[in-house]
Amino acid sequence: MSIFSRKRTDRRSIRGIERAQERDERRRRDEERRREAERRREASERRREDRRRREAAERRREEERRREAADRRREEERRREEERRRRRRPSAKPSATTKPSATTKPSATTKPSATTKPSATTKPSATTKPSASPTPSATSSSASASATATATASETATASATPSESGTPSTTAEPSTTAEPSATAEPTEQPGPVVGPEPTLSHRFQSQVDFSSDQLEVEDPVTEFLQAAAISVEFDVHSRDLVMDDGAEFEMWSFEDERYERGFPGPTLRVQEGRVFHATVHPSKGPHTIHWHGMEPDPRNDGVGHTSFEVDGQYTYQMQPEAGRPGDPNYGAAGTYFYHCHVNTPLHVQMGMFGPLVIDPVVHPDYPVSPGARRAFVDGPEYDIETEALFAPYCVDPRWHEMNHADGLSGDDAGLNRFEPRHFYLLGGELARRPAGRERVWSLSSLRANVAGGTRKPTLLRTVNANYLPNMVTITDATGAEAKIAELISHDGRPFRDTSVPGAPSPSCQDSGYPLMTSRLAYGAAERYDMLLHPPTPGRYYLRVDWEDWITGAVIATRTIPIDAT
Amino acid sequence: MAEQLPPEILARGDLLKLGAAAGLGFAALPLIQPSAPSQRAARTPIPLALAALPGVLDVYINEGYLKMVDDTLVYHRGFGSRPTDVDDPDPSLTMDPTVITATGDVVPSRTYPLDAAVPPRGTPEPLRADEANPGQYFIRRNYWASYFPQRTIIAELGSEIRLRIQNRLSKPHTLTVFGAGPDGGDLTTGAIAPDSVATLDFPCPPPGTYIFADPTNAPVERVLGLFGVLVVMDPEHQWDIAEDRATFERQWLWITHAVESRWASMEASGQTVNPATTRAVPRYFTLNGRSGFESLGITFDDAVNLATEEETLISGYPRQLDVRQFGEGAEAGTLRGGQLVRLVNPGIVFHQMHFHGNHVWTVRRNGVDWPRHEGYVDSDGHVVLQQWEDVVELETMDRKDIIIPIKRPPDAIDPVWFARTTDWVYPMHCHAEPSQTAAGGMYPGGLVAHWTLKGPNPGATP
Known part of the structure; x- marks a missing residue:
């Protein structure tokens, strides 16, 4: 990744100066790259060393703990995979539904325990995610929406009422929050009806060093429900x-x-x-x-x-x-x-x-x-x-x-x-x-x-x-x-x-x-x-x-x- | 990581026991160096435990070693619940939470009110879904008990607090309850000589949060761990800060502290730290006695994780609320209010407690209720008025009461909020960033916590 801004088109200074600047720029950039490479090398060396240290420590740990660590790795893999899936999910898709109610799905309250059709309400995420092509996911997403709609009709119906209009007066001249979704939802809203578990603090660590040095890094995480931005x-x-x-x-x-x-x-x-x-x-x-x-x-x-x-x-x-x-x-x-x-x-x-x-x-x-x-x-x-x-x-x-x-x-x-x-x-x-x-x-x-x-x-x-x-x-x-x-x-x-x-x-x-x-x-x-x-x-x-x-x-x-x- | 273990340990000849109990491998042993015998060796016999007296809370001034978040052992002194000695592998350096009832009973209990339902893993379950506000819930009023951390005394208004303190160390120590006297003055045992016992009886002060600590050679003994917190509740208003003050779903007590391991080493080896000449450079920063991943409840020790969730890691279901009315004087039913956090800083570092996800509403500082109208800026340059904050200043020896609303994060877009299926976890950390470290690095290894906006709840009836 370049450390400089990508679009640099409007150079209007004298050509000579410009050339000189660019030459300097190149030099700086090369220098930057060299330093960057050096740092990467250092970092990777450090990482290797850490890994060696951790592995040595690992060997001393009991069998059960090893298994738990393996679980954690699998979990992380799963989450990375999750991220990759999110990314693969087709982005533009004029899901006609602009209201939050469609995307919504306070499936939340659709507790699997109570509902009699658990596969319909709880699983759609699983079936939706892997699909790479737009159409199937569209259908399955709307399917999931309708499925949940049946389960929680009241929720979806009231979804547009948003957080309390309660005792507050006057609406605003600008599009207020409540109005917003319909205004902005159309263009590029992602389907992604069901989001997998957030990659939060769901796994455990052996030590503070493990925690500090092993944060979840993601190359290009996906922005969920990408809207048109002002x-x-x-x-x-x-x-x-x-x-x-x-x-x-x-x-x-x-x-x-x-x-x-x-x-x-x-x-x-x-x-x-x-x-x-x-x-x-x-x-x-x-x-x-x-x-x-x-x-x-x-x-x-x-x-x-x-x-x-x-x-x-x-x-x-x-x-x-x-x-x-x-x-x-x-x-x-x-x-x-x-x-x-x-x-x-x-x-x-x-x-x-x-x-x-x-x-x-x-x-x-x-x-x-x-x-x-x-x-x-x-x-x-x-x-x-x-x-x-x-x-x-x-x-x-x-x-x-x-x-x-x-x-x-x-x-x-x-x-x-x-x-x-x-x-x-x-x-x-x-x-x-x-x-x-x-x-x-x-x-x-x-x-x-x-x-x-x-x-x-x-x-x-x-x-x-x-x-x-x-x-x-x-x-x-x-x-x-x-x-x-x-x-x-x-x-x-x-x-x-x-x-x-x-x-x-x-x-x-x-x-x-x-x-x-x-x-x-x-x-x-x-x-x-x-x-x-x-x-x-x-x-x-x-x-x-x-x-x-x-x-x-x-x-x-x-x-x-x-x-x-x- | 080069924390030097002090010499007495070797003299006690109990290395393996200590090392093993502290989860420290053999690797730590070479750090221990022999030295001249200290004056402690002559101090025998060791005094015995006190014979229990009804209605009296016994406190032991002990010393010992506590494991920091990076497994380093650091010498501490503390007010303990049972007598232990310096080489004890499981020293009692913090008091177990205890409730002193209005009727005079001393009840060991991590929760209060004593007869209220205990929130599973610390999380109060809601009453039912709030149909008008999808994804939100009605919460129970006057229902859930709250868990309290180590070092807490909970006293009910109307009780007589009777403490009996045994000093098991070789120097005189004192227990002072700050601001709990009749005119807001301090109450103190005065110096308690080594191996002797003092009592401190006093009528329960008004509802609020009080620090007790050893003011000897301030702040050194406090930094070494000789502190605790007294929470006073009105038994007629067990879910209110005080009568006609904010009502809460449950409460949390957050005690911050900074560990100065160099001071600890000096004191352990018999020296007396002069805080003016040996400048404090804290190396560990704790919340309710834990740091970093331990304070976040993500260790492999299920018991520690559970205790952390119950005592420290705020959690609740999203609800609609109005900051103008936290249930003060309102009638029964469900509560449109938040949870109370008592921020207490017996440490020596000026903290800046930053909450992600929700602003918090500050209602009280050092026992003084902030007004809702006619606020002002005091002569120190602080605004005295109930207000929203995302960073709460917490000066040394300060106590602040804040309400965390546990509401929908206001700047999340609608589609993301309505598609939510999981818990949303938000950090809380001190923004005086050096406090985010342990042993000079390991971010985030210091004074951190988080709070959880619980995901859609399968248990609540729609």
Whole structure:
């Protein structure tokens, strides 16, 4: 797998420069390949050694345990075979049925025990899967659908009613989740009516080393029920020595696309609620995954090796951020997130394999949006698109950046329990102006904020904690005195609401009369907050971020950037 | 992996027994090095077990070796249920869960309420399918018992808690219950001299979660394992956090800890660790005493797997719920609520508990209920308001109560949800990622767990 973006057609620079660039490119690529090959060799040597060690240990084990291990291998084989079958399953097939009810099959409740025709309800999967040609599987899938329909008529009938329309008001202007399936189901929905057991934690391991070094790797896992996507992105994995804003240079690994080639952090993603979203990852330098931190799809799309699979070749993650409903604290995904690799996570995330993800709300007729503004969530406050910004505290332990993909997984003490950062960074900047181009580190040097009470909407500041240590954010005025100008409106992709009256709408804290104003925010690894800035007067303010020791809480580093309020 | 076994073991001459019992092969033996006899050798005779007294819970301050997830033995001290010595192959370093009833009975029990039905493999079965919401279920209200892990005392409101603590070690130790005093102050035995016994009697504090630990040379003795958790329940509201507070289907107690094996070795060899000069570098990270694949219940030891599922690995059937009403004050019938998780951190590392699959709803921190309205940001920069989170901060000595809804993962597409035939398993892990390691690597070998959204249930009547 190439580590570079596949489609590179629009070179518009002068030919000479272009040729030189390409020459460099080739050299880099060759160099990359050499390193890659070397790493593979090392990895395979390590694997061989591990295998030898494991085999030696194996011999000492009792007969029963050997048998159980064999069972496990068979199980794994079966699952791989399962994956292969999924892949072989014909993809396009205009199964006229667009409603979830058809595909559905809450066979769930069709417990074999109770039903009198077990072969009809429980087995279709077995018969369906092997069939490679489209038509038989189509018939058998519809057969299975009808079979289950008889068993669970009530279920299928109500399937379109989806998770509680319950006490919630107003439908949304955008296609809401409930409407979605019919809108998107037609084009490429896969038949795959019955899915085999998820490759989850169904088997057992002899030791932690076995577990760590023997995760399920799948070459090209199949995306189930692939829909037409509103947004699709393709991510490659890159590795590059990058220069940070303090001049230090480290080997970084991250995700890239054509716009942000070999940059760090990974490309910024914006997705709207209610829309199906696809992201295809093309790992290189060993298996990787993408976990969409805070998004909550099914396990196959959650991007965690030990509850689904690690990806060798490519995989298309699919999810549909839940649409918000005004006043309802139970619905809505709009907010700030990030995505990251979930393989050997301590190392891979520290190496830079993460990027920001913003979910924008659906637009509700009761909550129209002014020109130049957006809402933070469906019934949330409007903010100024022009000055919207994101910052992510991050820090580097240079020792970790000398490591390899699988360090520590074979039981060697890689020292990954010792995170001793020496360099401290604030990544990010204004979202509308993230510089594109190659090998860029997106660093924050200053922020702008709109003065309260003007014609412009307030500035929204989003923060993602990409750090392993606790952080304290403090906002001060020009004199250094703390300035209570930040209003926290969301946390981890969910708005702060007044939920005190059961059955009644839950307005945002601002709308219920007690905005969460602060000059300080304490948070730690992987948390996100959204805050509006309300500087009362023009002038300079400061955003100070302290990094704290994860045991003693002592401040070990500080960075400060100016906020210019106009 | 070069964890050095301390010298006393050799002096005891019980190597084979210890090694075999700990599942450690002969390979570990060469690591053990002889050294000068320690002061412990002179400490004989070893005190005997206490004669049981009705209504009194006996606690023994013991020492011994615990096997870590990579089979390394690490020296520990702990509050045990029976007297054991350092060379005991099966040392009692954690208390068996015990219930102290309002009537004053001390009942060894892993489950509470005592007379409630026990959920099979820890999973509460639903009452029946929820016809209006395919794939979802009505769950039973006030029905299932909850399992509790080692190190737990469950006390019923109205009881008198009577502890008798024997210090079997060579240095003085203390048992302090933090925040359980009349004004939220601490209750303590004071220093208990070696080989002596102290008592601590106190009226049961308000419903909630409390840490008890040895504050001596803090945090060293706690890090060595001298800690436990007191859960107080109102016997009139056995499925509520407290009267008029959130109702839950069942509850889980998650106790996090970080093991500093270098400190352990130093203390084992008779030194006293100065935490200011010997900086802590934890090497193992546990949840309810287990790490990595043991904490995920995927070992070849069925008993460990079962205990892990019952105590730690949250599971339940998907249900419809409204976060505005977890059954507080609502009438009987089925419950539209989630499960309660009490997060407790007697360890020394600042944890960031991240749940995949569902956001969790945080309701209480350190015994203080968070409001549902008129929230605010406190002077430390923390929001005080009930809220959704996918990462829950858990500072050292913090206790947080969260409700995990166990609902349909909101961003899964409909066809995938409706075609579901199996359990969906989602990780929970600490996002302060160094805690995901064991012995410097072996990801995911640290503070991990998962929760299971149970698949379509054959047992529930439609």
